Amino acid sequence: MIWKEAVLMFKPLIASCAMTISAVALSGQAFATGGILCDANDANLKLSVVGTVARAIGQDISSVQGSAVIKFATGERPFDLAGTLVQSWLEGDEARLHFYWNPKDIEGLSGIEIVIKTSGNITDAPKTGTYMVSMFPVSSTGTIRRIEGMASCELD
Amino acid sequence: MKRILFSLALLGLAGVEPAFATGGFACEADDKNLIFSAQSPLGRGMGSPIINLQATSEIKLAGTPADLAKLDLSKHLVHSWMAGPDLRLHFYREREGNEPHAYVELIIMTKVVGDEGATEGTFQLTVFSSQDSTTLEASGKVTCSVE
16 A cells, blocks of 8 residues: 555656656667656556657657556456557647557457547646547447546656 | 549559558648658558558758658658548658758648548648758648548
8 A cells, every 4th residue: 555655656756767768778869769658547447658759750659668457347457558559649739649459368359449639738747638448349240339538648 | 533543552552461451541742842642551450550651752842952852751650640530640751871960851631521531631841951950841732532
């Protein structure tokens, strides 16, 4: 319990360190990199991802690491988001990320998608917006289940 | 005619793609500052990733360094967004070799118009050269087709 409180208390610092370490360690060009951190945390989704943003090369996002815990009727399931970023957009005041993967161990689902869309042009303030989780059924006659909520992204 | 050319372009690309690539997009701009074209199949059922993108630019802005005037941008897409009404592409290519730093940045922002897969919007073009510290900028219209 104490550890959980400590993590929450120092979350901004941890995030900042994670982005810096990610930028320096994974890019090899620290002078030209920053980071992106996106979060969502509600009753249906707990998501945290961090990535390297190469400012000198068009703000390309790389080395994305993170996880998403999705609440299903049968309970919560964690997913590793590394390697699942299929689209991104960082331009002006917008930050958008699109993750997609095949949950091979969940019967009846062919794919899960998480789309995060945030915006905000205030320096040093998180960009805020929404997430949408879409769970695609294997059967073409099945129903796509969608979950929506609030999300935020920080760039440094 | 445009749709036929688009379909032929995708057929050409489809020959080297897995069978799941069943759609695609094509974009073009042609004005006094820029000739741009891009086309790519899209992987259906896998988050619609852009696969085997082919993109070229011919920049006609006065003052553009000669080595940046005609570029293959196929491997230089740094961001894309195709969801809902949006089709957006962000290209960035730096000068290669030992010459002073320079780059071309091209941002395509379009939205669906009508219901036949056509999108329209604008491009923002930036050409930077550190040799003489010049930044050239231009904007114009872009059209795309999505199938």
